[in-house]
Amino acid sequence: MNIYMKIAIEEAGKGIGLNEGGPFGAVIVKKDTIISQAHNRVLASHDPTAHAEILAIREAGRSLNTLNLSECTLYTTCEPCPMCLAAVIWARISSVYYGCTRQDAARIGFRDEHMYGTAGDAFSQLPFDMKQIDRDECIQMFKEWEEKPDKVIY
Numbered sequence: 001m002n003i004y005m006k007i008a009i010e011e012a013g014k015g016i017g018l019n020e021g022g023p024f025g026a027v028i029v030k031k032d033t034i035i036s037q038a039h040n041r042v043l044a045s046h047d048p049t050a051h052a053e054i055l056a057i058r059e060a061g062r063s064l065n066t067l068n069l070s071e072c073t074l075y076t077t078c079e080p081c082p083m084c085l086a087a088v089i090w091a092r093i094s095s096v097y098y099g100c101t102r103q104d105a106a107r108i109g110f111r112d113e114h115m116y117g118t119a120g121d122a123f124s125q126l127p128f129d130m131k132q133i134d135r136d137e138c139i140q141m142f143k144e145w146e147e148k149p150d151k152v153i154y
Helices: 003-017 052-064 082-091 102-107 113-123 135-147
Strands: 025-030 033-039 072-078 095-100 129-132
Touching (some): 003 025, 003 095, 003 135, 025 052, 033 052, 072 082
Antiparallel strands (some): 025 033, 025 072
């Protein structure tokens, strides 16, 4: 298992345990150094934009004192939604590794498919590399979320 994806999974677990959001964690790395890590905080912050990827991008920008994260890689437990994909593009992140698919997310109640349809072909040719890794490990976090008795679907 990729070490950075393992940390993203641990972040997702923190968010689930704290009831701050869904099973999503993200890590941003530059030259083998972790710049930022975050978990979904939509519920805790009452902010629909508080996705793990967005929070990690915000923190990486602050840490590096730049908007340009072109030398960075994002590791995330799930395929980024259109909002997060747009943020990755704007931040100029060079590559994205994700665990679960958007279809996996839909199966546990996170339905973003209509947003992909609305976005049309905007995400058909991304200006960065995107690859799925470690799905089997990430899907365990999704199962933990699915079995959580006090979860809130948003």
